[in-house]
Amino acid sequence: xxxxxxxxxxxxxxxxxxxxxxxxxxxxxxxxxxxxxxxxxxxxxxxxxxxxxxxxxxxxxxxxxxxxxxxxxxxxxxxxxxxxxxxxxxxxxxxxxxxxxxxxxxxxxx
Amino acid sequence: xxxxxxxxxxxxxxxxxxxxxxxxxxxxxxxxxxxxxxxxxxxxxxxxxxxxxxxxxxxxxxxxxxxxxxxxxxxxxxxxxxxxxxxxxxxxxxxxxxxxxxxxxxxxxx
Numbered sequence: 001x002x003x004x005x006x007x008x009x010x011x012x013x014x015x016x017x018x019x020x021x022x023x024x025x026x027x028x029x030x031x032x033x034x035x036x037x038x039x040x041x042x043x044x045x046x047x048x049x050x051x052x053x054x055x056x057x058x059x060x061x062x063x064x065x066x067x068x069x070x071x072x073x074x075x076x077x078x079x080x081x082x083x084x085x086x087x088x089x090x091x092x093x094x095x096x097x098x099x100x101x102x103x104x105x106x107x108x109x110x
Numbered sequence: 111x112x113x114x115x116x117x118x119x120x121x122x123x124x125x126x127x128x129x130x131x132x133x134x135x136x137x138x139x140x141x142x143x144x145x146x147x148x149x150x151x152x153x154x155x156x157x158x159x160x161x162x163x164x165x166x167x168x169x170x171x172x173x174x175x176x177x178x179x180x181x182x183x184x185x186x187x188x189x190x191x192x193x194x195x196x197x198x199x200x201x202x203x204x205x206x207x208x209x210x211x212x213x214x215x216x217x218x219x220x
Binding site: 042100 | 203207208
C-alpha cells in the first residue's frame with residue numbers, strides 16, 4: 001500500500017532562519033507530488049507541484065522554493081523565513097482521480 | 111479563477127441528527143470534487159470522490175452529491191456521532207490542481 005511521510009511533525013524557527021521540510025512517498029512510482037499550506041483563516045493553498053524529478057511548478061510567488069531530487073522525495077525550502085510563513089504544511093500525492101495527504105508539519109516562525 | 115465556498119463555517123449538532131454540509135464552486139468545468147475530513151492538527155483524510163460525470167457517491171453514513179451545472183455539492187451525514195467532529199473540506203479539481211474551500215467545522219455533542 002502507498003504511504004506518505006512528512007517530517008518534522010512540528011517546527012519552531014526564528015525569523016530569518018532557513019527551512020527544509022521533507023516529504024517521501026512509498027509504494028508508488030513517478031507520483032505527482034504537491035505542497036500545500038494551511039494558514040489560519042485562509043484555507044488550503046497550493047504552493048508547488050511536481051510531475052517528475054527536477055520538475056517544479058509554482059502556483060504563487062513567495063518566499064519558498066521546492067525541489068524534487070528523487071522520484072519519491074519532495075522538499076520544501078526557504079533561505080530566510082518570514083513571520084508569514086507560519087502555517088500547517090501538507091504534502092500530497094495523486095493516485096488515479098484523487099489526492100492523498102500526508103500528516104503535515106506545523107511550522108511556527110517567531 | 112476557481113473559488114470554492116463552504117457554508118456554514120461552523121456547525122454544532124446533537125448526537126443522532128442528520129446534517130448537510132454545503133459546498134459551491136464558481137467554475138463548473140471541473141474533473142472531480144473531493145470531500146476531506148481534517149482532525150485538529152492532523153492531515154487530510156479523503157472521504158468521497160465524485161467524478162464530474164457522477165451525481166453522487168456513498169460511503170457508510172456519508173453521501174455526497176454533485177450538481178456540476180449549478181456549481182454545488184452537498185455532504186450528507188446520517189445519524190451523526192461525536193466521532194464525526196472534525197473540519198470537513200471540499201475541493202475541486204479542474205484545469206488547475208485541487209482548489210479547497212475553507213471548510214466547515216463540525217461539532218457533534220453527545
